[in-house]
Amino acid sequence: MKSTMRKLLLTAAIAATPLLAATQAAAEGEKYILVSHAPDSDSWWNTVKNGIALAGEQMDVTVEYRNPPTGDLADMARIIEQAAASQPDGIITTLSDYDVLKGPIMAAVDSGVDVIIMNTGTPEQAAEVGALMYVGQPEYDAGLAAGKRAARDGIESFLCVNHYISSPSSAERCQGFADGLGVDLGNQMIDAGQDPAEIKNRVLAYLSANPKTDAILTLGPTSADPTLLALNENGMAGAIYFGTFDLGEEIIKGIKAGVINWGIDQQPFLQAYLPVVVMTNYHRYGVLPGNNINSGPGFVTADGLEKVEEFAGEYR
Amino acid sequence: MSDVSSGDERIKEMSKVRKALMRPELGGIVGTVAVFVFFGLFAFDSGMFNAQGIMNWSVVSAQFMIIAVGACLLMISGEFDLSVGSMIGFAGMMIAIFGVTLGWPMWIAILVTFVICVAFGALNGYIVVKTGLPSFIVTLATLFILRGFTIFIPQTIERKTIIGGIREAAEGDWLAPLFGAKIGAPIFNWLGDMGIIATFERGNRMGEPVVDGIPMLMVWALGLVIFGHWLLTRTRFGNWIFASGGDADAARNSGVPVNAVKIQMFMFTAFCATVFAVCQVMEFGSAGADRGLLKEFEAIIAVVIGGALLTGGYGSVIGAALGALIFGVVQQGLFFAGVESSLFRVFLGVILLAAVILNTYIRRIITGER
Numbered sequence: 074m075k076s077t078m079r080k081l082l083l084t085a086a087i088a089a090t091p092l093l094a095a096t097q098a099a100a101e102g103e104k105y106i107l108v109s110h111a112p113d114s115d116s117w118w119n120t121v122k123n124g125i126a127l128a129g130e131q132m133d134v135t136v137e138y139r140n141p142p143t144g145d146l147a148d149m150a151r152i153i154e155q156a157a158a159s160q161p162d163g164i165i166t167t168l169s170d171y172d173v174l175k176g177p178i179m180a181a182v183d184s185g186v187d188v189i190i191m192n193t194g195t196p197e198q199a200a201e202v203g204a205l206m207y208v209g210q211p212e213y214d215a216g217l218a219a220g221k222r223a224a225r226d227g228i229e230s231f232l233c234v235n236h237y238i239s240s241p242s243s244a245e246r247c248q249g250f251a252d253g254l255g256v257d258l259g260n261q262m263i264d265a266g267q268d269p270a271e272i273k274n275r276v277l278a279y280l281s282a283n284p285k286t287d288a289i290l291t292l293g294p295t296s297a298d299p300t301l302l303a304l305n306e307n308g309m310a311g312a313i314y315f316g317t318f319d320l321g322e323e324i325i326k327g328i329k330a331g332v333i334n335w336g337i338d339q340q341p342f343l344q345a346y347l348p349v350v351v352m353t354n355y356h357r358y359g360v361l362p363g364n365n366i367n368s369g370p371g372f373v374t375a376d377g378l379e380k381v382e383e384f385a386g387e388y389r
Numbered sequence: 390m391s392d393v394s395s396g397d398e399r400i401k402e403m404s405k406v407r408k409a410l411m412r413p414e415l416g417g418i419v420g421t422v423a424v425f426v427f428f429g430l431f432a433f434d435s436g437m438f439n440a441q442g443i444m445n446w447s448v449v450s451a452q453f454m455i456i457a458v459g460a461c462l463l464m465i466s467g468e469f470d471l472s473v474g475s476m477i478g479f480a481g482m483m484i485a486i487f488g489v490t491l492g493w494p495m496w497i498a499i500l501v502t503f504v505i506c507v508a509f510g511a512l513n514g515y516i517v518v519k520t521g522l523p524s525f526i527v528t529l530a531t532l533f534i535l536r537g538f539t540i541f542i543p544q545t546i547e548r549k550t551i552i553g554g555i556r557e558a559a560e561g562d563w564l565a566p567l568f569g570a571k572i573g574a575p576i577f578n579w580l581g582d583m584g585i586i587a588t589f590e591r592g593n594r595m596g597e598p599v600v601d602g603i604p605m606l607m608v609w610a611l612g613l614v615i616f617g618h619w620l621l622t623r624t625r626f627g628n629w630i631f632a633s634g635g636d637a638d639a640a641r642n643s644g645v646p647v648n649a650v651k652i653q654m655f656m657f658t659a660f661c662a663t664v665f666a667v668c669q670v671m672e673f674g675s676a677g678a679d680r681g682l683l684k685e686f687e688a689i690i691a692v693v694i695g696g697a698l699l700t701g702g703y704g705s706v707i708g709a710a711l712g713a714l715i716f717g718v719v720q721q722g723l724f725f726a727g728v729e730s731s732l733f734r735v736f737l738g739v740i741l742l743a744a745v746i747l748n749t750y751i752r753r754i755i756t757g758e759r
Contacts, residue, residue, distance in 0.1 A: 113734075139724060142734065143682040146551075147669055151449055155724050158441035172553040172675035183592035184441070184599050203592060238540060239550045239679035258548075264540060 102134040103162040103356055105349060108152050110169040110193065110240065112144030114267050116386075117293050117319055117341065121192075123387055124345030125165075132353040144239070146170045150177045157181035162356055165348040168194025168202070169240050178202045187355070189348040192341070193242045196365045205361060208347050210339035210369035216246040218370055219316055219337055220253015223288055226334075228254060228314055231288040232279055233262040236272060236296040243292055246318060250290050265296050273299035277307055288314035294321030294386075301327050320373060325385045328375055338381075339369030342388045413696035413704055416748035417711030420694060424715050424740075428722040437725035440586035440600040450717025451610035452665060453691050454710050458610075458617040459661030460688035461709035463654040465621070467634030467701030468517060468524040470658045472509075472531035473688050477681030479535040480506045480666035482543060485552035485676035488559070496564035503663050509535070510659025514652030524655075532685070540678040556674035568609070568664070569671025571602025606668040610710075613661060617706035630654065634701025691716050694744045696752070715744065 107125055111118045118140070125136040139156065141148035146169060154177045156164050164181055168174055168190045175198075182188050182203040190199035190207045199207035223231070231254065233247035244262065251258040263279055265272040276299065280286060289304075291297035297317045301324075304310040315333045317324055319341075327333035347366055355361045373381055381389050428437060436442045456473055463470055480502050487498035513531055517524045543552055559565035581588045581598025589595050621627040632640035633647045641647050665684075670676050695712030697704025719740055723733055 137727065143679070145679055145682050146677055147673055147680055150673060151445065151721070152724065154441070154448075155445045155721050158439065158445050159436040159725055170551055170553075170675060170677065172551075172556075173673040173677075176673070179592070180589075180594075180599070183589040183594050184587070185590040238544075239677055241549055241551050244549055264544075 102132065103353055105129075105134060105136045105163045105165060105352060106156040106159075106161045107136060107138050107191075107345065107348075108149065108156060108164065108166040109138070109140045110144065110146060110149050110167045111140050112267070113140070113142050115144075115237075115293075115295060117295070117321065119386065120341045120388060121345040124342040125349055127388075128346045128349035132350060134349065134353050136349055144237070146173050146239075150174055153177040153181060157184055157186055161186060163187040163189065163352045165189045165191050165345070165352070167192045168198055169242055171198050171201075175202050178204070187352060189352060191344040191348055192339075193240070199365070205355065206351070207365040208344050208351075208368060210337075210367065212242045213245045213249040215318070215337055215339065215370040216249020217253045218249075219290070219318075219335075219372075220250040220255075222253075222335070222372070223250070223314065223316060224254050226314065228288045230256065230283075230286055231261055231290055231314075232276070232283070232286050233258075234265045234272065234276055234289065234291045234296040234300055235262050236265045236267055236292060238264040246292055247290065267295060269295075269299040269302075272296055273303045273306075276300050276303040280307060280309065280313075286313070288316065291315075291317040293317070293319040294324060297321065297327070297333075298323040301332060304332065320381065320385055320389050322386045325378065325382050328373065329378055329382070331375065334374070336373045337370045338373050338389065340371065340389070341368070343368040413752075414708035414711060415696070416744065416751055417695045417705075417708040417715070419747065419751075420715045420744050421711050424718050424722070428718065428726065432722055432726040435725040435727065437722060440580075440598070442725065444600045446718050446721040448604060448606060449721050450714045451604075451607040452669075453687060453713035453716050454610040455606070455613055455665045455668075456658075456661050456684060456688040457691040457695070457709040457713040458613045458706055459654075459658035460685075461692045461695065461697055461704055461706050462617055462621065462630060463658045464689070464692055464697050464699070465634045465701060465704045466630045466651055466654045467637065468514075468651055468654065469528060469689070470510075470513065470655060471525065471528040471685045472513065472535055473658065473662045474681040474684035474686075475532045475535035475539065476506055476509065476659055476662040477666045477669070477684055478539045478676075478678060479509075480663040481670045481676035481680050482539045482552070482678065484667060484670050485555055486542060486546065489552055489554045490546055492558075495559040495562035499564050499568070499667055502667070503660070506659045506663040506666075507656045510656040511652055513659070514655030517655070518648040518651055536678075543676075543678065550678040551675055553675035555670050555676065559671060565671055566605070568605055568667040571604050572608065574602045577601050604668070604672065606672070609664050609668060610713075613664070614706055614710045617709075621706055626650070631702055634703075636702070687716065690741055694741065694748070696748050712744075715740075 109118055122138050125138060129136040139152050141152060150173050153166060157180060164186055178188055179202050188204040190204045192209045194207065195211060196207040235243050235247060237243045247262045248258055263275055265275050289300060291300050310332045316335050317333060318337045320336050320338050324333060324336050328336055351362060483502040483505060484498050487493045487501055488495045513528055517527050540550060543550055577598045577600055580586045587599045589597050589599060621630060629645045629650045632645045633650045637647050691712035692709045693699065694715055695708030697709065719737060723736055728736060
């Protein structure tokens with residue numbers, strides 16, 4: 074029995090060694106940790122991972138990526154506490170629920186770790202928790218801008234396919250869009266879930282129950298890709314006004330084919346890349362930009378898609 | 390071995406070593422030592438064992454412990470509860486609705502939430518006992534029902550899925566500190582002053598220790614473990630729990646109120662989930678519709694690492710608590726050790742599997758069961 078135990082332990086230790094060595098060998102320069110709120114299933118964050126990998130390589134620093142596997146924000150608070158305890162030079166984090174995350178973030182700032190807020194949250198909240206700056210796209214404003222654009226195109230009703238209903242920033246995008254159109258959000262936002270088949274069928278069901286819907290707004294590849302399939306299936310592709318947040322391979326194809334009218338690029342690459350660069354320069358030379366950085370919104374339409382297409386899902 | 394000739398194995402004398410090895414928590418103890426040795430070697434200077442780091446994995450372990458105690462007793466009595474995670478989300482949301490949206494005093498909100506959730510637990514138990522359906526299926530239904538309400542109710546009332554302001558609403562309340570406060574602040578202040586633990590370097594908390602007290606969450610965890618262990622090993626009711634899970638018919642025939650025992654265990658599991666939820670909303674100040682996702686499996690995993698049998702009738706609360714500790718230390722420790730984040734689940738799975746195989750192996754050798 075004893076030898077079995079020893080074998081098991083040895084196997085575990087040996088299996089772990091190369092991985093541990095690999096991650097620690099790179100730790101020459103400063104060490105930064107990026108904490109996101111996204112569940113493992115959200116593929117959009119791949120761009121963020123590529124962004125920090127590139128920035129880490131160029132600046133010669135170590136950047137680790139961490140997230141709560143199920144997207145549970147209470148777990149995310151623990152991850153931030155853990156990140157602070159491991160004493161990195163800086164933490165880059167999203168601020169998707171101010172109430173939950175402000176305690177851990179403020180404690181990290183007070184214990185001497187510099188923090189930059191990226192992606193979700195507002196510039197005001199970032200200042201409130203003592204972060205150096207905010208890098209991202211203010212969600213409500215982006216939704217509002219998109220809504221106004223759609224209103225100019227003659228849209229009066231819409232369906233918001235929300236695949237991440239538990240995150241307040243997702244609902245803000247839909248709310249902003251409704252306000253931009255000048256209509257009440259009401260029941261026009263559906264909880265689509267994360268599963269592609271479920272999303273597709275919920276969109277189909279909504280559209281057959283509400284055939285007079287003018288427009289569809291999706292909140293990212295997770296909801297946009299199945300929605301594209303749904304529209305191909307019920308023949309509304311190209312006929313219905315379709316706007317989406319964020320980009321991905323299928324979305325680019327959709328824009329090219331004329332099924333999607335526009336995509337809002339918040340340029341997540343910049344949200345991951347810039348904080349690493351800013352923080353490294355701050356720690357090495359003491360220089361810091363005087364303002365928050367807005368990485369978006371930029372509307373991507375059928376014009377000038379080439380570069381976007383080449384790097385969609387990787388750096389775009 | 391003097392009484393072998395009498396032929397009754399129940400009064401057979403056993404060597405102390407063999408007796409010690411037969412304890413269900415043996416696997417948990419071995420695992421705990423192994424895990425600490427492992428992270429001591431690979432993550433010692435990563436901050437995992439400074440004050441902040443210890444607090445970090447202790448709190449996570451304590452969270453697992455709270456739900457593992459309930460799941461453990463329920464599993465020993467022969468049933469499962471898959472609605473634990475949904476119950477956590479639901480309980481937190483109820484407190485937010487009652488205490489913030491409706492503006493009730495926080496202590497009423499907490500008590501009413503406990504009543505509702507324990508009632509759901511009783512309903513789970515009642516349906517299982519009356520219909521004879523597997524608890525797996527019944528509580529799977531509850532999982533969806535509760536999660537659905539947790540999203541629907543705030544979405545309908547407040548048009549959002551996260552309700553904040555709980556901390557502010559709980560200020561000055563007499564019951565809320567029982568779940569959300571921290572104790573032992575003077576000791577930690579002293580430790581900070583002595584330079585034994587680090588202090589904040591800047592901000593309005595400058596000079597205060599980075600760990601300023603033991604959260605009530607941990608006190609609840611220890612309290613529930615001690616209560617559960619006492620109940621299971623020192624009382625007649627504890628024997629009933631084992632009997633109900635071991636062989637329900639035999640237990641019934643010898644006069645054990647099996648149905649009542651099972652229903653009460655479902656209620657206790659719901660109680661533990663609610664304690665978890667109340668501590669969480671008091672600490673974070675908001676309730677969200679996604680809280681507690683997959684926590685039911687984490688509770689069951691902790692219990693199984695701790696040596697309990699999925700089929701019931703065998704297990705230990707101390708083992709479950711050690712299972713929760715292992716789970717918490719591994720989960721947070723992998724971050725400290727700097728393991729590539731996408732490999733995190735692979736590691737977790739391997740370690741869980743190793744722990745369970747080890748447990749089964751030890752038990753077979755020791756008890757001679759095939």
